[in-house]
Amino acid sequence: MKYMLLIYSNPESWAGLSAEQREDLSRSHQELTRELTEQGLLVSAAGLADPITSRTIWVDADNTRSTTDGPYAEAKEHLAGFYLVECENIDQAIEYAARMPDAEYVAVEVRPVMDASGLEM
Amino acid sequence: MLLREQAPQVLSALVRHYGHFDLAEEAVQEALLAASQQWPGEGVPDNPRGWLIRVGSRRLTDLLRSESARRKREENAATMASPEEFVAPSPEIDDLGGRDDTLTLLFLCCHPSLSPASQIALTLRAVGGLTTAQIAAAFLVPEATMAQRISRAKRSIKQAGSTFEMPPEAERDARMGAVLHVLYLIFNEGYTASSGDDLHSAELTTEAIRLARGVRRLLPDDGEVAGLLALMLLTDARRPARTAPDGSLIPLAEQDRSKWNEAAIAEGEQLVSDALARTQLGPYQVQAAIAAVHGTAKRAEDTDWRQIVALYQVLEQISDNPMVRLNHAVAVGMAVGPKEGLALLEPLDTDGRMKDHHRLEAVRAHLLEMSGDLDGARASYLLAARRTTSMPERDYLQKRADQISS
Numbered sequence: 149m150k151y152m153l154l155i156y157s158n159p160e161s162w163a164g165l166s167a168e169q170r171e172d173l174s175r176s177h178q179e180l181t182r183e184l185t186e187q188g189l190l191v192s193a194a195g196l197a198d199p200i201t202s203r204t205i206w207v208d209a210d211n212t213r214s215t216t217d218g219p220y221a222e223a224k225e226h227l228a229g230f231y232l233v234e235c236e237n238i239d240q241a242i243e244y245a246a247r248m249p250d251a252e253y254v255a256v257e258v259r260p261v262m263d264a265s266g267l268e269m
Numbered sequence: 270m271l272l273r274e275q276a277p278q279v280l281s282a283l284v285r286h287y288g289h290f291d292l293a294e295e296a297v298q299e300a301l302l303a304a305s306q307q308w309p310g311e312g313v314p315d316n317p318r319g320w321l322i323r324v325g326s327r328r329l330t331d332l333l334r335s336e337s338a339r340r341k342r343e344e345n346a347a348t349m350a351s352p353e354e355f356v357a358p359s360p361e362i363d364d365l366g367g368r369d370d371t372l373t374l375l376f377l378c379c380h381p382s383l384s385p386a387s388q389i390a391l392t393l394r395a396v397g398g399l400t401t402a403q404i405a406a407a408f409l410v411p412e413a414t415m416a417q418r419i420s421r422a423k424r425s426i427k428q429a430g431s432t433f434e435m436p437p438e439a440e441r442d443a444r445m446g447a448v449l450h451v452l453y454l455i456f457n458e459g460y461t462a463s464s465g466d467d468l469h470s471a472e473l474t475t476e477a478i479r480l481a482r483g484v485r486r487l488l489p490d491d492g493e494v495a496g497l498l499a500l501m502l503l504t505d506a507r508r509p510a511r512t513a514p515d516g517s518l519i520p521l522a523e524q525d526r527s528k529w530n531e532a533a534i535a536e537g538e539q540l541v542s543d544a545l546a547r548t549q550l551g552p553y554q555v556q557a558a559i560a561a562v563h564g565t566a567k568r569a570e571d572t573d574w575r576q577i578v579a580l581y582q583v584l585e586q587i588s589d590n591p592m593v594r595l596n597h598a599v600a601v602g603m604a605v606g607p608k609e610g611l612a613l614l615e616p617l618d619t620d621g622r623m624k625d626h627h628r629l630e631a632v633r634a635h636l637l638e639m640s641g642d643l644d645g646a647r648a649s650y651l652l653a654a655r656r657t658t659s660m661p662e663r664d665y666l667q668k669r670a671d672q673i674s675s
Contacts, residue, residue, distance in 0.1 A: 149658075150410075185413075185417075186417065187417060187421070188413065188414040188415070188416065188417020188418045188421065189414065189417075190414075191410070191411055191414065234410050234414055236384060236385075236386060260658045261658070262658050262659065262660050262663070263409070263658065263659060263660070264462065264516075264659075264660055264661065265458075265461040265462045265659055265661075266461060266518050266657075266659040266660070266661035266662040266665070267460075267461050267518075267659075267662065268507075268511045268512075268518045268519060268520050268521060268524075268665075269518070269520045269521070269628075269631055269635070269662075269665065
């Protein structure tokens with residue numbers, strides 16, 4: 149079963165970190181990525197650029213496209229990075245989410261990934 | 270002849286002779302690969318297994334030499350055994366005189382020190398002879414993930430000090446239970462995959478049935494082996510009818526039964542009747558018996574629900590779990606009435622393993638719909654749709670909710 153670990157952040161929490169804390173954070177991510185890779189659990193992981201670099205796109209019914217600068221939803225928190233991991237169950241995914249160094253400062257969300265399998269009822 | 274069928278015998282021969290299960294397993298994969306490249310051009314050798322054993326053993330000797338050289342470098346040569354001590358000298362290995370060690374191999378691959386996911390992966394590679402890439406594709410994970418899972422499994426077996434021998438008599442039943450469970454999980458993984466875009470996964474059902482047939486040949490008097498094989502055949506018989514061309518799920522009651530595989534149903538029914546009459550009762554036999562009741566009903570409305578209720582009562586006694594109780598509630602709903610079925614759901618609402626499960630909500634929706642509580646049914650279908658992580662199940666449940674409101 150695949151789970152998405154979503155790291156939410158906000159500009160203040162990131163700006164509030166000391167240089168040392170930021171270095172710790174990126175080192176911890178490297179270690180965790182290495183461990184997940186060695187365990188064969190990592191499908192993909194990435195840090196996302198700041199939401200001010202986002203473009204949001206709508207395509208209308210008549211196929212006209214409009215683009216605006218910035219994220220879709222104006223919210224205090226934004227998605228800052230993700231890990232896609234293969235775990236036996238949500239508890240195992242929660243264990244890894246709790247080890248995200250970011251969890252100390254911001255929130256990490258665990259979301260099951262949908263799959264194409266299903267059982268007739 | 271399926272080349273992969275040779276995998277367990279070739280691997281057993283190498284492990285019996287050289288030990289080193291982990292490296293022997295690599296060597297067999299390479300021998301199978303060499304055969305798949307050479308045989309089509311050069312023709313199948315007179316003794317295919319002998320050929321595979323010879324090539325595998327040559328490859329294993331190389332692997333052991335480089336392993337030995339590596340250790341020497343690491344641990345200061347002087348105290349190390351010579352390669353001759355490490356590598357068995359004889360290049361020719363017997364074919365074990367027709368002896369079949371597949372069962373020993375299955376017990377090793379389903380060793381209790383491994384997680385179910387690792388047991389499945391190792392079984393498919395070492396016993397099924399599938400490549401890591403094929404297994405990864407079937408389970409929709411990156412090849413690196415599957416490769417890690419397999420090498421970790423082999424490491425765990427080594428660390429547990431497990432050897433290539435039949436488990437002691439006292440452990441045999443429990444270990445056999447693990448083997449059957451792994452085959453069942455392989456089958457399920459393939460069966461639940463929607464057809465169409467996912468041919469790889471559908472092949473897992475075929476592979477699980479092939480492996481179960483192999484175990485049955487070795488243990489013809491084991492009722493649970495027969496029961497599991499029957500359950501797989503009876504379930505797989507419905508595969509052509511269970512999905513629409515667009516991949517959407519068709520519930521049992523609405524399936525076109527003329528598409529069911531009659532031969533598989535007949536074989537499954539025969540297997541389970543024999544097992545029930547001759548051997549000790551077990552959960553796979555009872556589940557197969559339930560599948561046989563469905564499989565032999567010509568139309569959905571001909572289903573003998575009272576018989577199914579009775580079988581679920583037996584199943585609850587020998588292997589009680591919330592999923593069995595849920596299915597029992599469905600059967601009671603059909604045989605007696607929706608109110609009686611709904612009453613059986615109550616204890617599940619407080620069962621931590623079940624209370625947030627989408628199937629509990631889907632069953633409630635169905636029983637509420639039967640009872641005429643359409644608002645309640647619609648709300649339950651929608652909640653079930655939100656809870657499932659399966660896209661075809663979500664679409665099906667959403668459609669049921671839509672049908673009620675229109």
